[in-house]
Amino acid sequence: MIIRCRAYPRAGLIGNPSDGYYGKTIAFTFSDFHAEVVLYQTPEVEILPSARDHSRFLSIHDLHRDVRRHGYYGGIRLLKAAVKRFYDYCHDSHIQMDGRNFTIRYSSNIPAQVGLAGSSAIITACMRALMSFYQVSIPKPVLANLVLSVETQELGIPAGLQDRVAQAYEGLVYMDFNRELLERQGYGCYEELDPGLLPPLYIAYRPELAEGTEVFHNNIRGRWEGKDPDVVAAMTEWAGYAAQVRELLLQGRGDRISPLLNANFDLRRRIYKISASNIQMVEAARSVGASSKFTGSGGAIVGAYADEAMYARLESVLTGMGIRVFKPKLIRSTGETPS
Numbered sequence: 001m002i003i004r005c006r007a008y009p010r011a012g013l014i015g016n017p018s019d020g021y022y023g024k025t026i027a028f029t030f031s032d033f034h035a036e037v038v039l040y041q042t043p044e045v046e047i048l049p050s051a052r053d054h055s056r057f058l059s060i061h062d063l064h065r066d067v068r069r070h071g072y073y074g075g076i077r078l079l080k081a082a083v084k085r086f087y088d089y090c091h092d093s094h095i096q097m098d099g100r101n102f103t104i105r106y107s108s109n110i111p112a113q114v115g116l117a118g119s120s121a122i123i124t125a126c127m128r129a130l131m132s133f134y135q136v137s138i139p140k141p142v143l144a145n146l147v148l149s150v151e152t153q154e155l156g157i158p159a160g161l162q163d164r165v166a167q168a169y170e171g172l173v174y175m176d177f178n179r180e181l182l183e184r185q186g187y188g189c190y191e192e193l194d195p196g197l198l199p200p201l202y203i204a205y206r207p208e209l210a211e212g213t214e215v216f217h218n219n220i221r222g223r224w225e226g227k228d229p230d231v232v233a234a235m236t237e238w239a240g241y242a243a244q245v246r247e248l249l250l251q252g253r254g255d256r257i258s259p260l261l262n263a264n265f266d267l268r269r270r271i272y273k274i275s276a277s278n279i280q281m282v283e284a285a286r287s288v289g290a291s292s293k294f295t296g297s298g299g300a301i302v303g304a305y306a307d308e309a310m311y312a313r314l315e316s317v318l319t320g321m322g323i324r325v326f327k328p329k330l331i332r333s334t335g336e337t338p339s
Contacts (some may be wrong), residue, residue, distance in 0.1 A: 003039045003132045007124035008331055009116035011196045011203055011295040011302045013243030014257070014264055015175075020160030021240035023180040026246060027166040028195060030203070030328035035108035035121035037079075041100050042243040046070065047079050048105035052112075067209055071113055075106050075122050081154035082126040082147075089146055090136060097134050098339040104129065114205045115296025117163035117189055123147045124167045141187035144168040155165065158221065163296070165190055172198065174246045195330040197249040198304075202311065204302035204318050204325040206281060220272065229237045234271045238264060258291035265293035274298065281323060288313040302328075 006282050008029040015025030033126045057063040062190030083104070090097050106126065110118035126146050131138055138146065144164035151157040165188075172195045177188040241260045248256050265282055266275070278298045285292035289310050290304040305311045311327070318325045 001040065003083070003130065004036060004128050005039075005125045006034045006171065007034075007121040007128070007167050008108045009118060009121060010163050011032050011116065011300075011314035012162060013172075013198075013201075013302060014245045014260060014293075015232065015238050016162055016264075016294070016296065017160065017220070017268075018235045018238035018242070018292075019134050019162035019177055020130075020158075020221075021173065021235040022177050023235050024174070024176045024242035025162045025238075026172070026173040026174050026193070027162050027209070028198075028328075029166055029170050029331045031331050032203075032326060033108075033116070033328055034102040035106060035110055035118065037106045037122070037123045037129045038123040039102050039104045039133055040290070041133075042103040043101060045077075045083075045101045046103040047076055047083075048103060049076055050107055051106060052108070055282050075108070075119075075231065077155060078119055078122045078150070079104060079106060081128050081150045082123045085146060086117060086127060086130045086136075087149045088175050090134070092161060095136055097136075100133075102133060108279065111205055111207055112337070114207065114251055115294055116205070116300055117139030117296060119157070120147055120151065120159070120163045121167055123150050124164065140168045141165070141190060145187055148258075155301045155338060161188065171195060172330065174242070178291065186221065193249060195332060197252070197254050198330070199254045200305055201302060201330075202285075202305055203295060203300060203326055203328050204285065204296075206277070206321075206323045207279075207299075231271060234267055237267055247330065255304075261291040261293045261303055263288070265300060268294065281318075283323070284317050284321060284323075285314060288317055290314050 008031055010027045010029045013026045015023060019025045030327050053076050105121050108118055108122055110116055110121055112118050144161060147164040148161055149158060151159045165175050169192060172193040174191040174193055175188055182190055245257050245260055282292045283300055285303055290305040292301045295302045305314055315325050
């Protein structure tokens with residue numbers, strides 16, 4: 001039997017990056033791209049490389065371009081760390097695993113390192129494949145924690161829970177990472193919302209702006225732990241934006257969220273060091289009247305637009321700058337895409 005499992009990219013709609021600092025966020029997954037893991041029984045455990053794991057290049061220019069786009073590491077380390085953490089979970093939970101072995105491989109067309117959670121999508125798909133193969137059920141909030149631990153504990157990649165929660169639940173999710181709640185039960189309060197409450201959204205990205213999460217979050221953690229008043233206040237303010245957007249959506253006033261999306265980025269611009277190219281992309285989208293903010297750590301933006309005429313202007317301006325723009329196909333909480 002061949003097992004195929006997918007996970008999808010996520011866009012942080014509001015509140016990020018407070019998810020790593022006991023804040024609140026809203027994020028959604030969309031099916032325009034995906035990561036897929038294929039697993040089947042074999043005599044030994046084997047992890048097969050994909051296109052992102054190659055070490056042969058046509059030229060030094062080709063190598064440079066590959067590193068700029070995909071980073072120094074492919075997905076092999078993600079799968080290896082995920083399998084190890086899955087084994088740890090089963091062992092610690094006293095779950096008996098049978099003696100079968102497997103071969104596993106992955107593929108992904110999620111744009112790399114532009115803030116769409118491509119790495120955690122690979123890990124999430126891997127966990128789902130392992131769960132299916134060994135017939136192990138893991139609750140969604142626990143699965144999100146497990147995926148996060150692959151990156152933070154096994155690989156030392158700075159990360160928050162938002163991406164993993166959104167990908168574990170799928171759809172549109174409001175997340176409250178209240179510190180007391182996290183420390184008491186191990187996960188936050190996660191609420192699935194109806195994607196139909198959202199206004200028309202776009203996502204845009206430019207591959208050459210790729211930059212790893214560990215680069216983007218370079219100095220903020222230390223400043224927060226040192227109780228830097230600007231950083232502490234910013235995290236509280238971002239969490240407040242998420243709570244306000246949740247209320248607007250539930251009231252059927254999704255068309256009112258754009259100012260909060262813009263405020264989310266404007267505050268980020270004051271706290272973080274952001275490249276001129278990323279700022280240019282945000283400002284270009286806003287020049288036609290659309291709202292704009294990062295989906296994650298930079299390289300991709302998300303926002304709302306009023307009507308098709310505005311989207312046409314947005315598309316014209318951004319594509320003229322070499323930026324790819326599209327209307328995301330949001331995933332419902334059932335895992336199905338809307339027609």
